[in-house]
Amino acid sequence: MPSHPVPDIVVGRLPVYLRALTAMTQEGKVITSSQELATRLGFTSAQIRKDLSHFGEFGKQGLGYNIPFLSEQLRHILKLDRIWGVVLVGAGDLGRALANFQGFQERGFEIRIVFDSNPAKIGQSLGRFVIQDIDQLVPSLHESDIRIAMLAVPARVAQEVTGRLVEAGIRAILNYAPTTLSVPSGVFVQNIDPAVHLQRMTYYLLEHD
Amino acid sequence: MPSHPVPDIVVGRLPVYLRALTAMTQEGKVITSSQELATRLGFTSAQIRKDLSHFGEFGKQGLGYNIPFLSEQLRHILKLDRIWGVVLVGAGDLGRALANFQGFQERGFEIRIVFDSNPAKIGQSLGRFVIQDIDQLVPSLHESDIRIAMLAVPARVAQEVTGRLVEAGIRAILNYAPTTLSVPSGVFVQNIDPAVHLQRMTYYLLEHD
DNA sequence: CAGTGTGAAGAGGTTCACAGCG
DNA sequence: CGCTGTGAACCTCTTCACACTG
Numbered sequence: 156m157p158s159h160p161v162p163d164i165v166v167g168r169l170p171v172y173l174r175a176l177t178a179m180t181q182e183g184k185v186i187t188s189s190q191e192l193a194t195r196l197g198f199t200s201a202q203i204r205k206d207l208s209h210f211g212e213f214g215k216q217g218l219g220y221n222i223p224f225l226s227e228q229l230r231h232i233l234k235l236d237r238i239w240g241v242v243l244v245g246a247g248d249l250g251r252a253l254a255n256f257q258g259f260q261e262r263g264f265e266i267r268i269v270f271d272s273n274p275a276k277i278g279q280s281l282g283r284f285v286i287q288d289i290d291q292l293v294p295s296l297h298e299s300d301i302r303i304a305m306l307a308v309p310a311r312v313a314q315e316v317t318g319r320l321v322e323a324g325i326r327a328i329l330n331y332a333p334t335t336l337s338v339p340s341g342v343f344v345q346n347i348d349p350a351v352h353l354q355r356m357t358y359y360l361l362e363h364d
Numbered sequence: 365m366p367s368h369p370v371p372d373i374v375v376g377r378l379p380v381y382l383r384a385l386t387a388m389t390q391e392g393k394v395i396t397s398s399q400e401l402a403t404r405l406g407f408t409s410a411q412i413r414k415d416l417s418h419f420g421e422f423g424k425q426g427l428g429y430n431i432p433f434l435s436e437q438l439r440h441i442l443k444l445d446r447i448w449g450v451v452l453v454g455a456g457d458l459g460r461a462l463a464n465f466q467g468f469q470e471r472g473f474e475i476r477i478v479f480d481s482n483p484a485k486i487g488q489s490l491g492r493f494v495i496q497d498i499d500q501l502v503p504s505l506h507e508s509d510i511r512i513a514m515l516a517v518p519a520r521v522a523q524e525v526t527g528r529l530v531e532a533g534i535r536a537i538l539n540y541a542p543t544t545l546s547v548p549s550g551v552f553v554q555n556i557d558p559a560v561h562l563q564r565m566t567y568y569l570l571e572h573d
Numbered sequence: 574c575a576g577t578g579t580g581a582a583g584a585g586g587t588t589c590a591c592a593g594c595g
Numbered sequence: 596c597g598c599t600g601t602g603a604a605c606c607t608c609t610t611c612a613c614a615c616t617g
Contacts, residue, residue, distance in 0.1 A: 166564060166567045166568075167564045169563070169564075169567070170557075170559070170560040170563035170564055171544065171560060173563070174542060174543070174544075174557070174559075174560065175544065178519075178543065195544065196544050197544065197546070232567065233563050233566055233567050234566045234567065234569060234571070235563060235566060239562075239566060239569075241562075247461075248457075248460055248461035248464050248465070249461045249465075251457055251461070252456075252457035252458045252460070252461045253558070255457050256457070256458075256558075258542070258559070259558075259559060262559040262562075262563070263559070263562075263563065263566065264559065264562055302569055303562065303565070303566075303569075305558070310387075326569055326570075327562070327565035327566070327568075327569060329558060329561055329562055329565075333383060333467070334383070334387065335380065335383075335384065335404065335405050335406065337406075343565040343568055343569075345561040345562070345564060345565060347556055347558070347561065348379075348383070349462070349465075349468075349514070349538060349556070350379070350383075350467070350468060350471040350472070350473065351379040351380060351383065352538055352554040352556065353448075353450075353471075353472075353473055353512065353536070353538055353554070354378070354379035354382070354442050354444060354471065354472065355375055355376045355378075355379055355554060356512070356536035356538075356552040356554060357442055357443045357444060357448060357472070357512075357536070358375045358378070358441065358442050358443060359375075359536075359552055360443060360448075360511055360512075360535055360536060360552075361535075362443070
C-alpha cells in the first residue's frame with residue numbers, strides 16, 4: 156500500500172514481471188536479479204528496481220530476489236491472491252476461444268457465466284457453460300460478486316452492452332470490440348483490437364514488399 | 365514523412381483515430397474537430413492536434429478536419445493504403461477465431477496461410493484455409509511477400525516458432541502467446557495476453573466483494 | 574469567430590550513479 | 596563484492612495558451 160500514487164504504466168508492467176517469475180519457477184529457478192529479469196523482458200534493470208520500489212523492498216542487497224517471495228508480493232499487490240469471477244459476453248468464435256482457454260484460473264480469473272443475445276444460441280452450451288440470455292445480464296449479475304467482464308460482441312452493440320455491464324456492477328472490462336467504450340469514472344477498460352495492434356507495427360515496416 | 369522521429373506512443377494512437385474516423389464515416393459524418401474526436405476517444409483535443417502535427421497539416425482553421433481526407437492521410441502514414449499478407453501460426457480455438465474474423469481485410473490485412481504442428485490438424489481445413497505443416501513454414505514464407513505473423517501457439521513453443529518466423533523474413537509479430545518473445549532489432553512485436561490485461565485492472569478494484 | 578497548429582511550460586517517466594547492506 | 600534501493604539528472608510526453616487563418 157504505497158503512500159504515493161503509483162503510475163499506471165508501472166502497474167501495467169507488474170503482470171509481465173509476474174508472468175516471467177512464474178515461468179522461472181517452472182524452470183526450477185529460485186533466485187533472480189533485476190538484471191536477469193531485465194534481459195529476459197527487454198527492460199532495464201534500473202526500471203525494474205524502480206518499479207518494485209514503489210511497493211516496498213523485496214530484494215536482498217548483493218543477492219537479488221527470491222522468486223517465490225517476489226511472486227507472492229506481486230500477486231498481493233495486484234490483488235491476485237484470490238480468484239476473480241468473470242462474465243463473458245458474446246458467444247461467437249472469440250467467445251468460444253475465451254471460454255475454452257485453460258489458463259485463466261491459474262492467473263487469478265474464472266469465467267462464471269456467459270451471455271449472448273442470439274436466440275439460436277441461448278440455452279446452447281459453450282464449453283462448460285450454458286449460454287444465457289443477455290436480457291438476464293443485469294438481474295443475474297447484480298446478485299453475484301462478479302466485477303470483471305470480457306466483452307466479445309460486435310462493435311455496433313458494444314456500447315449498449317457496456318451500459319448494462321456498468322449497471323450490473325461491473326468495474327473492469329476487457330474489451331475485444333473494435334470501438335472505444337465510454338464508461339463512468341471508477342470503471343476500467345483495457346482494449347484488445349488485433350487490427351489496431353497490427354496497424355501500430357505497419358508504420359515501421361519498409362515499403363518494398 | 366516527418367523529418368523528426370515520431371514517438372512510438374503517437375504512432376500507437378493513430379490506429380485508434382483512424383478507427384473512430386471510419387466509424388464516423390459510417391454514421392454519415394464528413395467533418396469533425398479535434399474536440400469531437402477527443403470527447404469520443406477520451407483524449408484531449410490538444411493531444412490529437414499535436415499528434416497529427418507530427419505528420420503534416422490536415423485540418424482547416426476555424427473548420428476542423430475533413431473525415432475522408434484525414435482517414436486517407438492516416439492510412440497512408442500507417443502504410444495501410446495496401447493489403448498486407450499475414451501468416452497465422454496455431455490452429456487452436458484462438459487460431460480459428462482469428463482465421464474466421466471478418467474485418468481484417470477492410471483494415472488492411474489478409475490472412476494468407478495457416479500453420480500448425482499437430483499432425484492431426486495438418487491437411488484439415490480451418491475456415492477457408494488448409495492447415496499447413498509448420499515444418500514448411502520457412503520455405504513457404506521465404507518465397508512469399510508476407511512480412512506479418514499472428515502467433516497463436518502455446519507459450520512453451522512460442523520462442524522456437526518466433527525464430528523460424530524471423531528466419532522466414534517476418535518483421536512484425538502479433539503475439540498471443542503468454543510469454544515475452546526475444547527478437548532481433550528490426551522485428552516488431554505486439555503482445556496480447558488477456559490475463560496480463562485483466563491483471564492490470566485488478567490493482568484498481570476495491571477489496572470488498 | 575471557431576478551431577488549427579505550435580512554441581513554451583509543465584508533468585511524468587526513465588536512467589544514472591552511488592550509498593548502503595548482506 | 597554484488598546487487599538493491601533511491602535521490603538527482605535527464606529525457607520524453609502532455610497540456611497550455613495564443614497567433615493565425617479560412
